[in-house]
Amino acid sequence: MAQSTRIGGAPRVDRAEVLAIPVWRIRLNLMWRGLRANAALFAENPIGLVGLGIILFFALMALAHPILMSTVWDKGTYDPVLGIDLAIPLHPTAPSATHLLGTDPLGRDILSQLMWSARSEFALGVVAALVTVVIATTVGAISAFYGGLLDTAFMRLADLIIMTPFVTILIVLSALFDVKLIELAFVVGITSGFGGAAIIIKSQALTIKVRTYIEAARVAGGSNSHIILRHIIPNLLPLSFLYMMFTVTTAIFSEAVLSFFGLLNIRMSWGLMIHTTEYTGYLLDLGKWWLIFPASLSITMLCAAFYLVGRALDEIVNPRLRRR
Amino acid sequence: MAKDPLVIVEGLQKLFPLAVGILSGEKHYIHAVDEVTFSIAEGESLALVGESGSGKTTTGKLLVKLTDPTGGHIKMRLNGDHVDIAHLKGKETKRFRRQVQMIFQDPYESLNPRRTVFDTIAEPLVVQGVGELQDRELRVADLLELVGLSPAKTFLFRFPHELSGGQRQRVAIARALIVEPAFVVADEPTSMLDVSIRTGIMQLMQDLAARLDVTYLYITHDLAVARYMSNRLAVMYLGKIVEIGEMEDLLHNPLHPYTKALLSAVPVPDPTIHRTAPNILGSIAKPIDPEPICRFYERCPIRESICAENLHPPLEDKGAGHRVACYLV
Amino acid sequence: MAETLLRVENLTMHYTTRAGEVSAVDDVSFTLDKGASMGLVGESGCGKTSIAATILKLLPENAEIKGGHVFLDGTDLAPMSESEIRHVRWRRISMVFQAAMNSLNPVYKVGDQIVEALETHLPQLSAQETRKRVEDLFRLVGLDPKLADQYPHEYSGGMRQRAVIAMALACHPDLIIADEPTTALDVIVQDSLLREMTELQKQLGMAMIYISHDIAVIAEVSDRIGVMYAGKLVEFGDTEAIFKHPIHPYTQGLLSAFPSIIGPKRELATLPGEPPDLISPPSGCRFHPRCPYATDVCTEKVPVYEEHRPGHFAACWHPLE
Numbered sequence: 001m002a003q004s005t006r007i008g009g010a011p012r013v014d015r016a017e018v019l020a021i022p023v024w025r026i027r028l029n030l031m032w033r034g035l036r037a038n039a040a041l042f043a044e045n046p047i048g049l050v051g052l053g054i055i056l057f058f059a060l061m062a063l064a065h066p067i068l069m070s071t072v073w074d075k076g077t078y079d080p081v082l083g084i085d086l087a088i089p090l091h092p093t094a095p096s097a098t099h100l101l102g103t104d105p106l107g108r109d110i111l112s113q114l115m116w117s118a119r120s121e122f123a124l125g126v127v128a129a130l131v132t133v134v135i136a137t138t139v140g141a142i143s144a145f146y147g148g149l150l151d152t153a154f155m156r157l158a159d160l161i162i163m164t165p166f167v168t169i170l171i172v173l174s175a176l177f178d179v180k181l182i183e184l185a186f187v188v189g190i191t192s193g194f195g196g197a198a199i200i201i202k203s204q205a206l207t208i209k210v211r212t213y214i215e216a217a218r219v220a221g222g223s224n225s226h227i228i229l230r231h232i233i234p235n236l237l238p239l240s241f242l243y244m245m246f247t248v249t250t251a252i253f254s255e256a257v258l259s260f261f262g263l264l265n266i267r268m269s270w271g272l273m274i275h276t277t278e279y280t281g282y283l284l285d286l287g288k289w290w291l292i293f294p295a296s297l298s299i300t301m302l303c304a305a306f307y308l309v310g311r312a313l314d315e316i317v318n319p320r321l322r323r324r
Numbered sequence: 325m326a327k328d329p330l331v332i333v334e335g336l337q338k339l340f341p342l343a344v345g346i347l348s349g350e351k352h353y354i355h356a357v358d359e360v361t362f363s364i365a366e367g368e369s370l371a372l373v374g375e376s377g378s379g380k381t382t383t384g385k386l387l388v389k390l391t392d393p394t395g396g397h398i399k400m401r402l403n404g405d406h407v408d409i410a411h412l413k414g415k416e417t418k419r420f421r422r423q424v425q426m427i428f429q430d431p432y433e434s435l436n437p438r439r440t441v442f443d444t445i446a447e448p449l450v451v452q453g454v455g456e457l458q459d460r461e462l463r464v465a466d467l468l469e470l471v472g473l474s475p476a477k478t479f480l481f482r483f484p485h486e487l488s489g490g491q492r493q494r495v496a497i498a499r500a501l502i503v504e505p506a507f508v509v510a511d512e513p514t515s516m517l518d519v520s521i522r523t524g525i526m527q528l529m530q531d532l533a534a535r536l537d538v539t540y541l542y543i544t545h546d547l548a549v550a551r552y553m554s555n556r557l558a559v560m561y562l563g564k565i566v567e568i569g570e571m572e573d574l575l576h577n578p579l580h581p582y583t584k585a586l587l588s589a590v591p592v593p594d595p596t597i598h599r600t601a602p603n604i605l606g607s608i609a610k611p612i613d614p615e616p617i618c619r620f621y622e623r624c625p626i627r628e629s630i631c632a633e634n635l636h637p638p639l640e641d642k643g644a645g646h647r648v649a650c651y652l653v
Numbered sequence: 654m655a656e657t658l659l660r661v662e663n664l665t666m667h668y669t670t671r672a673g674e675v676s677a678v679d680d681v682s683f684t685l686d687k688g689a690s691m692g693l694v695g696e697s698g699c700g701k702t703s704i705a706a707t708i709l710k711l712l713p714e715n716a717e718i719k720g721g722h723v724f725l726d727g728t729d730l731a732p733m734s735e736s737e738i739r740h741v742r743w744r745r746i747s748m749v750f751q752a753a754m755n756s757l758n759p760v761y762k763v764g765d766q767i768v769e770a771l772e773t774h775l776p777q778l779s780a781q782e783t784r785k786r787v788e789d790l791f792r793l794v795g796l797d798p799k800l801a802d803q804y805p806h807e808y809s810g811g812m813r814q815r816a817v818i819a820m821a822l823a824c825h826p827d828l829i830i831a832d833e834p835t836t837a838l839d840v841i842v843q844d845s846l847l848r849e850m851t852e853l854q855k856q857l858g859m860a861m862i863y864i865s866h867d868i869a870v871i872a873e874v875s876d877r878i879g880v881m882y883a884g885k886l887v888e889f890g891d892t893e894a895i896f897k898h899p900i901h902p903y904t905q906g907l908l909s910a911f912p913s914i915i916g917p918k919r920e921l922a923t924l925p926g927e928p929p930d931l932i933s934p935p936s937g938c939r940f941h942p943r944c945p946y947a948t949d950v951c952t953e954k955v956p957v958y959e960e961h962r963p964g965h966f967a968a969c970w971h972p973l974e
Contacts, residue, residue: 012469212433221421375839518696591869
């Protein structure tokens with residue numbers, strides 16, 4: 001780059017000093033600092049910590065399963081889908097030394113089922129959440145920025161999605177198609193993304209659009225895409241991230257409902273555990289509590305955990321909610 | 325005018341339609357800027373002064389092409405010839421943005437809170453595709469020293485919330501100047517700063533103006549600050565320029581009744597001087613569908629029938645570049 | 654012989670934040686006579702708004718009066734409970750806040766809002782008397798009484814500010830504290846509002862504390878001026894004395910930082926540095942990092958606030974004399 005002609009005089013900075021640390025390293029450092037600051041803020045909120053604790057608990061569960069399967073547990077007996085304990089004649093059995101949460105009517109170990117399913121619940125949640133974030137942020141940013149027909153179209157679509165009962169859609173879909181977990185993840189992600197989340201993100205994008213620094217970016221010569229990508233979306237991401245949490249809750253819960261009705265093509269899940277209890281006639285048999293409670297408790301707790309984390313994040317994203 | 329002007333504004337007009345019911349069918353417009361004509365010579369600093377609703381901020385936005393005029397022309401001498409900036413397209417607009425920049429009023433709002441000082445100041449370079457990362461880093465650091473944020477290294481990667489108002493405004497100034505523009509519009513850059521910080525910024529802008537040969541349009545409501553920053557003054561009222569000329573000339577010898585009222589309303593930081601009340605009637609109106617008479621008629625203390633029977637008076641030269649829009653002067 | 658209405662003695666107020674305790678008002682003392690007007694000038698964060706809030710005990714939860722007294726006609730307001738101070742607010746001391754025009758409720762007519770204030774604080778008035786007083790108040794502040802039936806959004810900025818002042822005057826208080834009442838207004842509107850406030854003050858025999866960062870406005874409106882810096886009152890005296898013979902270097906710095914349209918165009922002086930962090934303020938004199946005359950004693954000992962000339966107080970180890 002040619003030496004500037006108007007800002008004259010000897011260079012005011014030491015070249016070597018300024019270029020000492022490469023920019024990427026500085027940015028990484030800044031991101032790390034930001035993360036730590038946010039983590040500290042998050043840690044002040046007991047709600048968030050409880051939620052995080054529960055999530056970690058289930059995450060450990062998911063990770064522990066393959067370890068247990070390859071070490072302590074015998075594959076034939078403890079496989080969550082095909083296992084059967086032939087040593088005991090009558091199933092389901094109550095919790096015992098060998099089966100900590102008992103067995104289900106088909107002779108399978110409940111604890112093993114619980115732990116194995118945790119993994120798919122997480123996968124489901126993460127995929128659905130990511131899909132939602134991408135869609136909601138894009139739709140929200142574009143609607144707010146360009147307005148007009150595009151905006152109207154997206155907003156009417158969102159209204160439509162909000163109006164339609166979600167579970168009904170799922171049931172119809174599963175009647176028409178063979179719905180697997182990954183497909184469910186996408187359906188939840190897409191409907192969440194184009195639905196309520198898009199509207200909220202759009203209204204946030206609208207407040208950003210009129211900020212002075214956007215005008216400044218325009219005067220600097222920024223094109224529409226530059227402004228959307230470098231100014232609007234980065235300021236939307238905290239809010240999108242927040243909505244992610246609520247999407248996970250929806251995803252896990254929808255899976256439970258679909259599985260309960262036997263409409264989901266999945267080998268094992270918490271919802272399927274309850275379904276098994278139902279079609280074998282033990283649903284109302286409270287004496288055999290281990291057939292329902294571990295599974296339903298897990299669903300509730302994991303959903304609640306993500307919701308709590310979402311609420312805690314809300315207080316970070318929305319400083320006005322913070323207690324001084 | 326000895327020098328060939330850098331900026332020529334002719335009959336500039338900006339109308340904003342008022343939201344109107346679907347059934348009424350009538351259209352109303354806010355005449356934010358209404359047939360404004362003036363020019364700015366190279367190296368000059370013109371202060372644009374007025375109260376709220378005068379159109380000064382809108383004029384500033386028109387000059388940096390944040391919005392386009394509904395009438396009239398803005399011609400700027402960019403790379404030789406005068407170009408009508410309303411008709412620029414694509415690449416030409418980008419080139420325009422290298423020549424014309426803006427410093428905004430609110431140092432807390434004009435910087436993206438998520439971007440570092442480096443990113444903010446380097447943005448014009450990035451968008452214009454100037455230089456590589458290292459070149460930009462050096463150039464930004466150099467500019468930080470120039471605007472008094474020293475040592476540059478410590479400020480380079482700070483975030484806006486780590487800076488004070490005065491420091492943020494220095495960053496905003498650096499951002500405006502990094503592309504070495506020929507013309508800068510400063511929209512009340514000191515009004516939101518503390519007094520003791522304000523003078524520092526004002527001095528910085530003066531210093532840079534001289535050093536970099538930048539032409540300024542300084543928009544403000546504060547006449548005292550305008551006096552300090554500029555050598556020429558234009559007074560606006562309800563979208564029109566009512567008086568324009570050399571700063572000291574206008575301050576000591578105002579001709580238009582509005583200018584006189586404005587000057588007499590400014591509080592004086594001297595308890596021994598007692599100001600007389602400004603000679604002006606009524607209260608300020610919104611420039612919605614104004615009558616085709618002198619715009620100042622409603623409030624003018626010396627109005628005559630001639631003022632209500634003709635269109636708004638044109639600017640007339642009273643000597644030494646001092647122009648007034650009044651039938652009675 | 655003027656009577657003392659308000660006597661503030663060694664008032665100290667802190668508030669707690671996540672980052673630490675902020676020493677917002679530190680050992681401030683001044684007096685105000687009945688019917689007199691006083692200006693409090695300083696930059697943002699100097700504590701001038703905090704003092705007003707402290708006098709009226711309009712403090713947020715994390716704020717606390719750490720010491721000192723606020724004597725209103727001999728009665729100390731500082732230790733009062735919320736119910737006790739409520740009798741003082743509006744009736745004896747009222748306040749016009751910054752950007753007060755935004756404190757008008759948009760869904761109620763302006764007149765009704767003043768009626769409500771009157772019904773709360775002067776319940777002994779009949780409905781007729783209340784309505785009459787609202788009309789009188791409107792006329793007092795230069796508003797057409799017919800405007801009482803309109804909503805805030807139908808008023809201009811200047812009109813709204815007048816309405817808020819009318820509300821503050823509703824109970825004919827002894828003291829009105831105005832915090833930057835004209836900052837958001839155009840200069841011509843500001844001028845008429847300032848004239849009216851001074852006029853009203855004389856008419857009603859009210860005392861006034863006018864808070865602003867604009868020393869020109871303060872010069873025109875106040876008999877006495879208090880200069881605040883970083884939570885401390887660094888100088889206090891008659892307006893003319895402050896302008897012609899400032900004692901504290903900060904006052905001098907502030908005076909020479911204001912451009913003026915009167916007189917020759919002069920060079921402006923800059924004060925180097927920034928106002929300090931009030932969580933850990935500078936040791937000794939809080940102004941020493943920016944003071945051109947600072948010496949070692951300034952960094953070690955807090956300067957004593959004393960009377961340097963009759964009626965002219967300052968806190969400085971190297972007063973300009």
